[in-house]
Amino acid sequence: MSTKKKYSLFPGCLMPTEQYAYELSVREVLPLLDVELLDVDDFSCCGEPMKSVNQLLTIYLSARNLAIAEKHHHDLFVPCPMCHLALSETKRILDADQSMKERVNVMLSAEGLTYHGKINVVHTVDLLHDHIGLEAIKNKVKTPLSGLKIAAHYGCHLIRPSEIGRPDDSENPQKIEAILKAIGAEPVDYAQKLDCCGAPLLANLPESALTKTGQKLQAVQDQGIQGFVDVCPWCHKMFDSRQTKAGETVAAKLEVPVLYLTQLLGLALGVNSEKLGLDLNLSPVEKLVFKEGK
């Protein structure tokens, strides 16, 4: 019997408020792969949304979350790539810049917190690919998704900027593909793989944002790819929830099943679709053709 790996869970803001399916599937799938998630009280916003306005505030908020997580001694599992970026970037700044670390620690001392830099920040992709490992995943597969053609979407926050060290390569990421292969699916290399989901433009230029979403999904649909997986609640919001609207911008009827990677993984591990929150997906996930485990 392998011992369980323990991680503290950083839920971020989107997952507990609207992208429930991601959280459901994460909580359902990871225990099957011998990972135990711990819920930690008192986390705040990761700070990323404030970065362009007040960088120090971002660093402070991230450092605060890291300091709280440090008290539990486990690495921090951050399923949202945007939170992951804020936390990793802050960790990198504080570990390299002693004076900034001291400055932030003075601010943290008001709550009796201290940042030491003792824990790592992991995302779903590197947790599955590097920490759990492809072999371990392969061993747990109950229903191999044989012949299912899937397009992987990484999203920009997960792989850029490469200088600060991201879970995968910025130009040629392959880890999701490797995971898909491990569960028997057939990842498809498509030219638009690195294209933006459109979410960053949504507030200011909603039309352009949806066009980006539409163009990418249209390319996927035109190439006969059966499904589309992502690992970011923001991207998922665009591709899944806004799929119909996005289709209007490119004058196409889009019918691409969009799933979280953890949802697809859950299906392969034999978890039933309700537990994975599949009924919360707005895209036509029922079109995914394969034998579902009971």
Place this chain on the structure above:
Amino acid sequence: MRRIGVFVCHCGINIAQTVDVEALTEYASHLDGVVVAKHYKYMCSDVGATLIKDAIKEFKLDAVVVASCSPRMHEHTFRRVVCDGGVNPYRLEIANIREQCSWAHTDKEKATEKAKALIRSSVGKAHLLEPLKTSTLKVTPEALVIGGGIAGIQTSLDLANDGFKVYLVEREPSIGGHMSQLDKTFPTLDCSSCILTPKMMEVANHQNIELLSYSEVVGVEGSIGNYTVKIKKKPRYVDIDKCTGCGDCATACRLKDRIVSEFNQGMGKRGAAYMPFPQAVPLKYTIDSSKCLFLTKGKCGDEPLCKKACAQGAINFDQKEEIVERKVGAIIVATGYDLMDPASLYEYGYSKSDDVITTLELERLISSSGPTKGEILRPSNQTKPKSVTFILCVGSRDETQCTWCCRIGCMTALKHAYLLREKLGEDVEINVCYNDIRSYGKGYEEFYRKVRGLHTNMFRGRPSEVRNMKDHLKIDIFDTTTNKLFEIKTELVVIVPAMVPRKDTIDFARMLRLTLSGDGFFLEAHPKLRPVDTFVNGIFIAGCCQGPKDIQDTVSQASGAASRAATILSKEEMEIDPLIAAVDEEICTGCGICVEVCPYEARTLNEKTRIAEVNEALCAGCGGCISACPSNASIHKNFTKKQLLNMVDDIM
């Protein structure tokens, strides 16, 4: 008591604006033993030299201190001046008050105080300087040239025509280098082979040149004037005295057209018995020992077909690797460059599509002796492309890859744009994605203008991605002249990869004791004034091993290197700098540690007397043995412990 003269240089305003030279001179004149102190605007000028020489006579000086720039700059100049004035040239001491004082500081008062301390310590050392004598050494009037590209060829021919024996070592089966792969050269569109082949033939037939092709330099010992070089001759398995270059072995080879041809940049095929290209020099066949069935598996049918086919009986599978030794007076390194592997930049699509090729691959496509006999065909489906796009600066001028400019990319792409317009006609779309067009050479700007006039679409910017759309390619580029995002649909993408140092440059540099610059190319002794010299006396560099350059610059530099080498080779004897190690025989215990540490093999232990000795011809004055000697018997002439401690005492 010594009679010392101190001479302070203003170096225009380089020193004078940060150091109070008059106060300095006044201060120096009161130092112990100093009988005269003067200052002048340019001490290294003729007037300055006369000033020193006159002072030597007038004040009967027997040691001189010059406070000026770094000794690396003008020590040599002032040694000559002092010598002309009648003082032993090694009774000169330089106080570096420019690089180590005025250039490094801004506070005039403090800088002046520091300059005073520097002069004080130099005067302290001048009291103890010994007069030294230079000795002489016989020079071997022969040269080694490493690398048979255009740089090595030019250097070899120049030296051979000057009357010196030259050994030209080339690692490939043929000389010619990258230039032999090119079809035309910019900006005149001369046919590359037409101008290179005659030179290659001249090398082959020159009575003063011994060509060691398919050979590698594996060891270098000795120093300027007297190097001993070990050269490994790799077995060709073909007796080059018997081979007539008829090609029967290549036709017969079982692996004919089954091995990727390096010369054609992987676009054509060859056999295990092969000649890289038809104009190869020497015009001899080679059997590829890593591929040949007989050599790898020990069996090639009933008998090797090449052996059966060769009427001359030149095939000899018993050939062994051989090490030969040559003695030379100077070495010229002309080992050339590599192109960066563009697969590492995934976004440019080199590993995603066959229709993304490099300029050198396009060069082979254009060449009439290339894999397509000069037809421009898309590698994916062998059809003529309707649109071709060049991407410049792939990996070059990129802080994450190679920070430098490859200096040939812009002109290469423009040349290709011109040639493609000629070969493919008016209807083909030609796009060039550039950062800046650097057409700096003679006639280059005019050529650029000409290409722009040929309906070439110029986009200024770095493409973000080349997408493989199965039957065509798509490039996203933000054009910074119009501030617009363009999507280029194209059928053939030609990328211009960065020029990088040869893979094995570091090992090679270690063997020759050469220094590399930050970019990994060989470092020249001075970027402006000694561009072909290295820090190892008697070793010179030419061509792209020193840094990216075009053929014009390479040939000029190669001739320059030949001329610098000839300066050494033309002397029967040469002077050796006496600032080297010596042994205090009374203290030496004969432990032999100095023999072990010496990197130049200049130290030996006399078995009879049990005392260590110094070979003055080999000693480079590095000081390694001095710090290693446990009994302080190793000394460095004019850098003795006493002299240095005196300097320290005075500066404190």
